[in-house]
Amino acid sequence: MEGIVKFFNRKKGFGFIHGDDEKDYFVHFTALPRNVFLRDNDRVSFEAVEGDRGLKADKVQLLQKGSERMGGEEGSAPRRQGEEASDEGDDGDDDGDDDFDGEEEQEQ
Numbered sequence: 001m002e003g004i005v006k007f008f009n010r011k012k013g014f015g016f017i018h019g020d021d022e023k024d025y026f027v028h029f030t031a032l033p034r035n036v037f038l039r040d041n042d043r044v045s046f047e048a049v050e051g052d053r054g055l056k057a058d059k060v061q062l063l064q065k066g067s068e069r070m071g072g073e074e075g076s077a078p079r080r081q082g083e084e085a086s087d088e089g090d091d092g093d094d095d096g097d098d099d100f101d102g103e104e105e106q107e108q
Helices: none
Strands: 002-009 012-019 024-028 044-049 054-064
Touching: 002 024, 012 044, 012 054, 024 044
Parallel strands: 024 054
Antiparallel strands: 002 012, 002 044, 012 024, 044 054
């Protein structure tokens, strides 16, 4: 199945995908390949499964970045009503240092 990332909180490691079947699927970072990070409006493919708490996406693959789909710059996707612009959690360099990877950062 395919769908569009409705939202994905990279700090918390989860979000929702709006499937082409018009249903919403919970997605957890563990359903993504290593070093793949989702952003709002990304187009993805996934396996739809029934979880303990409802529909969820598994084996998620990024098909197209939302910025490419929208024809604009990354981060230029339209905001939801009442949502303010924020750079929280995104330093824009895509090196993954601001992304949730399932482990707490250790001070060195």
